[in-house]
Amino acid sequence: MKLVLAPLADFTNAAFRKLASELGADLTYTEMISAAALAHGSSRTRHLFETLPGEGPVACQLFGHVPDELAFAAREATALGRFVAIDLNAGCPMPRIRQGGDGAALVPQPQLVHDLLVAIKRETNLPVTLKTRPGPSPDRVTMFELLDAAETAGCAGITLHARFTSQMHGGTPHLELLAELVQRAHIPVTGNGGVHNEATLKAMLETGVDAVMLGRAAITNPAHFAGLKGHEMPSRKELFTRHVEYLLDLQGQLSRNFPEDHVMPPDEFVCATLHRHLFHYFKGVPGAAELRRKINEIHTLAETRALVTHFPLALQGE
């Protein structure tokens, strides 16, 4: 069984991906990276291309709607020699992205998706994949046309987040549609949406997918990769310690590689990232509410470490 870490903006940087791959993720994704920003020379956007030594296989996810910009971005990503695939985001429902014509704006436009994939393929020898949704809303299913677009463009795989754009990230995933897509597909299908325990994993595997992608469950506890594979799950305390170590590595690497960009100093960098992660890491564990309140008040690495040490109960794992 192949388990994949979803692309998650603001979460799946190199440090978190390294943690996930060590815990059993067979493939991870970068956060979605703007082709337009790359094409316009944004150096900060290139920070998202960073990988850490020791990471497992990483796919690079791009978003955009202009063939030339995606071609440029694909060329850049390929030249780095760090990625195992290039993925096109045709599913992000956030208004900022959709209104710009990107992400989920592509769900009702299979012909444009085809043209974008062809533009990417022309520039890379890496496998190209598509991540999308069943359709804009339940009364408009476009996934078969999107599958056709991906296959005729020569894609090596497709990921279906089995929720309509109208569902955003909530509601029941449509596993019956995922199963239909698997039936029709000639390329491997990765299933995504709502997998967070053995029962939901089993239900998704019954659709016949080739791989299962975890999004929010991985943020809540990246050790889900180990747990779902039947391996021992490390404690949250151990995860936290490793996560901090990898974030410090990433900060150092970014500072060296982008000296002009004034990368945040280590304390700020680690705290800013961990604020987001710690909120999720401790969901539902004893003391979580108080811990979360305190997370907002910490600004240094020493404070972060002290805070976590003072909540031993919350860190004993599941």
Ligand SMILES: Cc1cc2nc3c(=O)[nH]c(=O)nc-3n(C[C@H](O)[C@H](O)[C@H](O)COP(=O)(O)O)c2cc1C
């Ligand atoms: C915070 C957050 C950030 C996300 N960022 C991306 C992204 O950059 N690219 C993408 O294709 N999907 C993104 N998604 C969608 C996830 O990859 C995934 O499709 C979705 O969370 C459903 O899976 P889940 O039910 O396992 O969470 C994001 C979702 C969340 C909650």
